[in-house]
Amino acid sequence: MYSGVNTVLKFMLRQSFLWGTKSNPSLCVGLRIGILPKENKLIIACALDNSKIQIILQNEENNWIKYTTLSGHEDWVRGLDFTVNESGDLLLASCSQDGSLRLWCILSTKDNENKDFPYKILLESVLNGHEGWVYSVNWSPTNMQLLSASIDKTMIIWEFDKESGLWLESMRVGEVGGNTLGFYGGCFNSTADRIIAYSYHGAFHIWTKGENGRWLPDVTVGGHFGAVVDLAWEPQGDFLYSVSVDQTARIHGPWQKENKEITWHEIARPQVHGYDLSSMAVISRYKYASSAEEKIVRTFEAPTIFIDNMKRLCRISEGGDTTSDMPKGASVPSLGLSNKAVFIDDNLEDTVGMDKNNHFPEESHFVAQILTEPPTEETLLQNTLWPEIQKLNTSTWQEIQRLISHTLTVVQMQFSPDSQNLLSVSRDRRWSMFSKNSQNKFELVATTDKHTSVHTRIIWTCAWTHDSKYFATGSRDGKLVMWTKNADKEFVKPLGQYEKTNAVQYPGQSVTAVAFGPDFVNGGYLCAAGFEDGKIEVLIIKHHSECNVMLNLDTSAAHHLTVRKLAFRPKFGRAGEKEENKQVLQLSSCSSDMSVRIYDLIL
Structure with missing residues (x-):
């Protein structure tokens, strides 16, 4: 039984009018609040859709004043973040849809002409490394490293090189393949040994820094990014199927790591469709049928690689109606909706039969992977599909019986x-x-x-x-x-x-x-x-x-x-537990x- 306590938190907020304009209004798409190190005053940076950054300050009377506007980007400014450098000066990082990052240094000055703000803002560096819009920037909480996330499916960690005096790319991670649209945000954890990103389709990605300094993909949570319309347990209750209007069917299963508590993860994505899925029915342990807006019922059967991985991840017995001639995996043609069976051992070159008369054979993106932990988003997208074994189409099927009673849907x-x-x-x-x-x-x-x-x-x-x-x-x-x-x-x-x-x-x-x-x-x-x-x-x-x-x-x-x-x-x-309770x-x-x-x- 679930039990919980509802806790209500109350905050006393004081509303303050910052700034506004009626002529040529700009859309603010991002905000970041920082603290001026020496003055202990708040500073607010606003990312605008006119490619500028608006700086708002708190004066001695604790009122907000519109101080200056930073220009340089050539498209919408999408992300901002503050940090303090080794000299004790405030450093502002900004990113834009123009694909670049800019670093602005807020230096203290002895100029007494402006008592409200004894600082000057200088452009320190322009960083170019992404091939698409950059959506977010985040400073490391432990050192002078900057993380940027882009729609080009990559995240980059930038680091200052004292020998050259330049900010250089020290690490790049990202997605490979699939139909994803890159990253919409990313950040460090509190100890800066992990980074997390989220993508357009709602997936989380985590990388952990290993002992050798390499960043490796790690286990994270997952799920649908559209309304989930149907679900069903496998007949023995070892894992769960679900389908959604996000055009995917997913399998969720229990995973236990090194005798720790059982956690649930997405184990496979047997169907990535081109239409919104509407319902499903489990036929047997490793077979199911799904229907979609295309008015076609498709049936799928698990490949051997899925069965082998389920034995390791969820510790379940094979069971079901498995045979020795089952396919290894499945792949979707570039211009198709049907998952084609792939019969291979471990050689990627054998995934597609060679035809001398066909100069443009269909490409198979499937790579058999032996999993010891829940798969990453990249693996789920390409290497956990199930082959389609039958298609029930209203134009080809044979009607056995028509049941007439209802007058509406x-x-x-x-x-x-x-x-x-x-x-x-x-x-x-x-x-x-x-x-x-x-x-x-x-x-x-x-x-x-x-x-x-x-x-x-x-x-x-x-x-x-x-x-x-x-x-x-x-x-x-x-x-x-x-x-x-x-x-x-x-x-x-x-x-x-x-x-x-x-x-x-x-x-x-x-x-x-x-x-x-x-x-x-x-x-x-x-x-x-x-x-x-x-x-x-x-x-x-x-x-x-x-x-x-x-x-x-x-x-x-x-x-x-x-x-x-x-x-x-x-x-x-x-x-996930062996004994029945x-x-x-x-x-x-x-x-x-x-x-x-x-x-x-x-x-």
């Missing part, structure tokens, strides 16, 4: 655990039940109408209990309703033998996700409900309309936007706030 469908029933919910405020007949075909056996439906608004979600005896529906009207089949009831259309057993009302809420646990808990069904405002509630539902709230997760612990999907781990205990069950959730969360419920 079908929002969600759910097979019962015993595979005998298919439940669907729709925008038409109805649910429909299709059951297998003696010919192994599905037929409509029950549905609701405006007289029998408890819901008065769109039904967003549905879920079955683990024993296939009950199912629940949740809608925009804030109702969570339990239904069951009563064999003793006379068959009367449209409900047939189905009837309502429980109903929970959430006034002013919209129920957008619901899920049931893998087994009984305290004599009842464990149910989780997600809401439009991001909150999650866990219930224990028993017979005879008895519902007990077990846990409430508000927006500080759950999500702050719509909960799109909930899923309990298929087994009790924590993923009946006192713990994990619940996963995804949301429009771009996050995937996993909770430990203490039962």
Whole structure:
């Protein structure tokens, strides 16, 4: 069970008017506050879109005055940072969309003409090394090193060379390949032995300084950069799938380093698509299907390199339906959307078959990597794809059966655990039940109408209990309703033998996700409900309309936007632990706030 304490911090702020202008206004895209070393007064530097830097000072009366404007850059100024050099003077670093960095030295002067500011600002150096816009600069907290991050996919550490008297590049790190758009910011840690950067697609990158002085990529956190619309556990609960409108499918798994606490990381990115993904379904341990806006369902199978890496990283047994002829990995052609299987050992030259008649063969970017720790962003982008094994297209597939009931968009469908029933919910405020007949075909056996439906608004979600005896529906009207089949009831259309057993009302809420646990808990069904405002509630539902709230997760612990999907781990205990613990069950959730969360419920 998650428990937390909400702490409210109150600050007393004094509002001060700094400066403004009505003629030729400029957009301020960055601010940095520094302290003048000898005067102990504040100085503010403003990065402007007119390629200038505005300097604002605090005078003796603690009022703010517009002191001067620094010119030199030829495009928007994007980043600023202050430090104090070895001489005790204030040093300002600036970066711009013109691809350059400038260092400004603020020197103390004995000139008494300007009592408010006995300093002069001189341009010390211009640094050119990036091939694109430079978005941020950051001084090292321990020495005179400057870190710059650019859209050209690189970060550079600059250092002053006393012999030449110049600022020179001492280290360069960055991304190679992929469809990324470079770095939007970077900074040192407090001990200056690590640097972190974030990119356009929301990924974090960390480099750690080794004993030999080399900077090496390190493990960091990751996740989607668009609304996460669906997720599902692997059948044995060892790892988690998720898909998003950021056009990627991702696999999250537990990792334990040197007997330390288990942490969750992105282990693979099996699909990087050209369309927003809308849903997914797990077929088996190493197979899944996904759908997207292109109206095509694609199925994927794990390559051998993924299975081998999962054994090391997540300590799971092989299991699944693996074969010796499975591909090593996958690669996406330059002008394609389908992941092509790559059958290689370790030789990159063998990834593409040679054809003498084809002078422009497709290039494979896949490189098999043996992982001992969670992969970096560069590896995730290019070397963790899964090959596509089948494509279901409306123009080529053979229709087996058409199930007709709803009159508006079908929002969600759910097979019962015993595979005998298919439940669907729709925008038409109805649910429909299709059951297998003696010919192994599905037929409509029950549905609701405006007289029998408890819901008065769109039904967003549905879920079955683990024993296939009950199912629940949740809608925009804030109702969570339990239904069951009563064999003793006379068959009367449209409900047939189905009837309502429980109903929970959430006034002013919209129920957008619901899920049931893998087994009984305290004599009842464990149910989780997600809401439009991001909150999650866990219930224990028993017979005879008895519902007990077990846990409430508000927006500080759950999500702050719509909960799109909930899923309990298929087994009790924590993923990554060998022993099953009946006192713990994990619940996963995804949301429009771009996050995937996993909770430990203490039962």
